[in-house]
Amino acid sequence: MKASKGSALLAKVKQRGDLYAPVCPSRGVLEHITSRWGVLVLIALREEGTHRFSELRRKVGGVSEKMLAQTLQALEQDGFVLREAHPVIPPHVDYSLTPLGQEVAEHVKGLTTWIEDNLHRVLSARTQEVSRKKAS
Amino acid sequence: MKASKGSALLAKVKQRGDLYAPVCPSRGVLEHITSRWGVLVLIALREEGTHRFSELRRKVGGVSEKMLAQTLQALEQDGFVLREAHPVIPPHVDYSLTPLGQEVAEHVKGLTTWIEDNLHRVLSARTQEVSRKKAS
């Protein structure tokens, strides 16, 4: 029974990921999604309609062209983003979420909305922390 | 007192964060939560009961002592994590989620569970992407 330890582990992983395990590929997926710009790109793409490259760049404040391209490519590889390039002479590329991407984006949106709504609570917690440290 | 300058900025932000704005403090909060180890620490702390430092280190595979301490401190400053140090001679520190932390952790847990459950879909999307590139 304990002969096929390795293959059992592999089969296990194919069914479900385990983020606590350092070698599990789910770690990479998580990092693509929760990367500095990944989160923001996902919630930007969640807004209705298709999106152009430079439109996204304007929307996501502070992202460089290089980083936006890199982030979009990573999300595309993981099957979250659909890239449609129209071979016209002023280049035209449309980005949108795949069904898979829409599912993740929902979760991400839930998190980001919570942060935006509860920012004041976090900020007041921070200032209290500072005064607590001053007292000690 | 130059207090007026700070409070004006603070008042603006006190209503709601805007993650699309590069200077908004919500960006920092997001990065603490979605940092490499932040996500994993949050879902580990979400499991019932209090948690010890080295217990967390064992649970979150691959994290170094330095990074775990750093991550916990950031989450503590933001008011997500409660640190209770008992001044006994073999040091004893309990970590747990604050009510604020429990709220974020719920969202984070939703995301991570989705990733673990749907890892196979992402993985198959990746391999399809590879074969698509080979064809071109």
Added chain:
DNA sequence: GTAAGTACGTACCTTGTGGTAAGTGTCAAT
């Protein structure tokens, strides 16, 4: 004729992230 927009790719360089290794001080166990 010069500039700007489109969607990137590439080279270069700085900053930051994060890992390793060692130190701290006390106690329990071998």
Added chain:
DNA sequence: ATTGACACTTACCACAAGGTACGTACTTAC
């Protein structure tokens, strides 16, 4: 007597993330 556990802290160092700047190829607008 030495080792290990506890919960860190500090110093050091390597690599990668990410920013800047420029190039591409073509078109429209000024």
